[in-house]
Amino acid sequence: MRIVHRWIAIVILGFALWFSITGIAVQGIDIATIMSHAPATDPNMLAIRESIDGPPNQIVIRPQDYAAQSFPTGSDYARLFESLTRAVRSDLGPAAPLAYLDVRSEQGKAVGEVRSGEITLRYSLADGQRLPPPPNGPQGPQSSAHNTAKHLHRLFFLGDDMLWLNAFVGIGLGAMIVTGIVMYFRLLKARARLKRYNPFWSAGGAWRRLHRSVSVVAAVFLLVVAVTGTLLSIDSLSFGLYRALYPDRLVHGFSPIGTVGDFSTPLRDDERDPMLVATLAAYRAHDGDRPIKAIRLRTFAGHPQGIIIAGGDATEQLIFNARSGMTEGLSGAGYPYTGFPTGWQLHELLKRIHRGDVIGVPGRVIDLLSGLSLAFLSISGLALYLDLKGRRSKAGRKGLFWR
Incomplete structure (x- = not known):
């Protein structure tokens, strides 16, 4: 289990840090916009509400x-x-x-x-x-800090043919969380046999102690973010494939007829x-x-x-x-088919769960803290890996991957 956890971490660590930082940026912009009571015509507020009421041919609210x-x-x-x-x-x-x-x-x-x-x-x-x-009314995504950060978060700048990376990293992150939870409870069980019941023990040095403690607190929230993010990325990948396979069903070369047709x-x-x-x-x-x-x-x-x-x-x-x-x-x-296999309703629900606003601003704050946790776990995990690798190098073991 430790081997799987470490190998996955090595492969996706850079992406995990990228997603956490850009996700923090998106959530920070959104919370600041909402808490400042920005007008409905504010570019960031328009971007936040962009698709919550359906595709263009369903939206009535202005x-x-x-x-x-x-x-x-x-x-x-x-x-x-x-x-x-x-x-x-x-x-x-x-x-x-x-x-x-x-x-x-x-x-x-x-x-x-x-x-x-x-x-x-x-x-x-x-x-x-x-x-x-x-x-x-505004047509299509608006130029805003929210959308700039979101496009970075979703790796849109790499193009539709690279959307699989989001799903790949999401699956890897989910696997890391699960393997980390399993390892934690195995250690907790072993410590319980020694009558050591503290769930936040201090063995292994400062980085390991902090890494373990933050993981325990944030694991469930990070798993929700990882699972919903993976499902959303698969939906978006399917959307891109639909547009590539059926250009005759698009309006203006981008929007499926199901989202804009009468x-x-x-x-x-x-x-x-x-x-x-x-x-x-x-x-x-x-x-x-x-x-x-x-x-x-x-x-x-x-x-x-x-x-x-x-x-x-x-x-x-x-x-x-x-x-x-x-x-x-x-x-x-x-x-009409909108390009999302889950349908627009479920896709929007997954987005609301992913960003936390399914329970309002408190959910967004939890999501922001989850992003900060992921950033810290990425950095602390890297520190632990480099420390262990350094000790192995001194012993003549120079491989990047080990059992």
Whole structure:
């Protein structure tokens, strides 16, 4: 077990140190951005939220929604949707296909939005007047400190054909953690037979004592980071292979059609009111009376959906099936393939576990401490290896690998 642990460490130590330092950088940037209450339009905040609400063809929430004023309690949403439908039918005619109907609060006023084909129309719902086109949201990854550090962390600069390195190092790191845990408990058991029960014993010198102590405390957290990081890297590798194998299924040479294509079915006018009623009922059952900032009705990939943007400081996008009232995720039966074998929903969950924010800022702090632990273990492990190698060299044993 010790041999396996040492040999793996020699092979991946440099990568482990790289991943720990760049991971610390990403997490440090994110925590500083969140704790400083950066606005939703801040480049780092945009990067943090980049894909949590789905690929571009599923996202309804916009950066300005986070600071938008909510609709007053008791607003007549049915009347607002009726006014929107009347306005767009007056402009486009009764047969024009409508991809979605969207009612939202902007600067304290009710605004309606409709897409028909390549046209997006917006109206003031107070008087039915046409408004300028919707603000163009950021397209693709934004230039930010977060994304710079993330690209370094994921070795993107080496190209898609080298993404296997992430998975290789993740598997190696997981194996090191497991072998380290096994060795620790073997020693702990042997010491227990001698009635030495201290789990943080001091034998072996300062480096070994510190290495062992940090390992014991951080092992479980590091294993979670290693496993989720490995799964994410395999997902990303599969994404790269998909783009290489099926260039005809890409838009702009990069994005799979499943992430940006229009998979909506035109809404009929007689579907509007039942979908709205079901959506509001589902929302109230799910979330109570949190203030609403926007509602969109659509049929996406065969799923009748009502999407609600709600909340104050913690504004979020919620998706409900506008027929059954059940909550819906970012993946599901009939959804288009996005390039990730796990599906967008699970991929995003793995990312949230990997970076710790599945339990909020405390999870991010734990993740940051895990990164610091990995950096220390890499350095202390190297110190132990060089010390042992030096002693072996003096004895005439100069090999890099030994039993």
